[in-house]
Amino acid sequence: MQANSNTLYRSNIKSFPLSSSGKVRDIYNIDDKHLLIVTSDRLSAFDVILPDPIPGKGSILTEVSNFWFKRCRKIIPNHLSDLAIEDVIDQKVELEMLKGRAIIVRKLKPLPIEAVIRGYLIGSGWEDYKRTGKVCGVCLPAGLKQAEKLPEPIFTPATKANVGDHDENIDFESVKNLIGDDFA
Structure with missing residues (x-):
């Protein structure tokens, strides 16, 4: 993987209106069917955005995401669009900023959970375990x-919090209540 040498803390795309800015990603409305997702180099830990970005992080996250979206496309549909960045942006400065760190996706209704697989007992999982002997x-x-390494990886879902709020660990029954049995 080759990281983009330009560090990006916050994107500033003038071609489209900013829809939302999350902990790491900025989302722009392209039209009524598509969004532009820009992955910054911002670092988020424990639901807080830290002041110092990691150069190239956004490009690497985008490359890894694209790999898995494409690899799993025949198993489960996803939101990737066939549009290329060059199809919708003609500003050279913006194209350079977005190089390797942006994708165009179809607008879909997001599922309000974060799917986390844990192999080690750390972070909020450790806090839950100390309190209850369980994680999610x-x-x-x-x-x-x-x-400590867990005996086997476990699924530990969480609510997807807005910037400034904290994700909350939930159990699988809560996931089913939030998104329904078919999606859970």
Whole structure:
């Protein structure tokens, strides 16, 4: 993977209106059917945006996401569009800013959960475990230590919080209540 040498903390695309700005991604409305998602180099930890970006992070995240979206496209449909950035943006400065870090997607209704697979007992999972012996309703063996490798990876969903709010760990039953059995 080759990171873009231009560090981007916040995008500033004039070609389209900004729809929302998240912890790492900025979303622009292209038209009534498409969005432009720009992945910045912002660093978010524990639901807080830190002041110092990581150069090239946005490009790497975009490349990894695109790999898996394309690889899994025949298994499960996704929001990727066949439009190229060059099809909708003609400003050279904007094209350079977006190089390797932006995708065009179809507008869909997002599912309000974050799907996290944990292999280690760390972060909010560790906090839940100390309090209850469980992480997102998954019972774990007694006596585990912070940052210890789990016996097997576990699914630990969370609500998807807005910037400034904290994601909240939830159990699988709560996921089904939020998005329905078919999507869960």
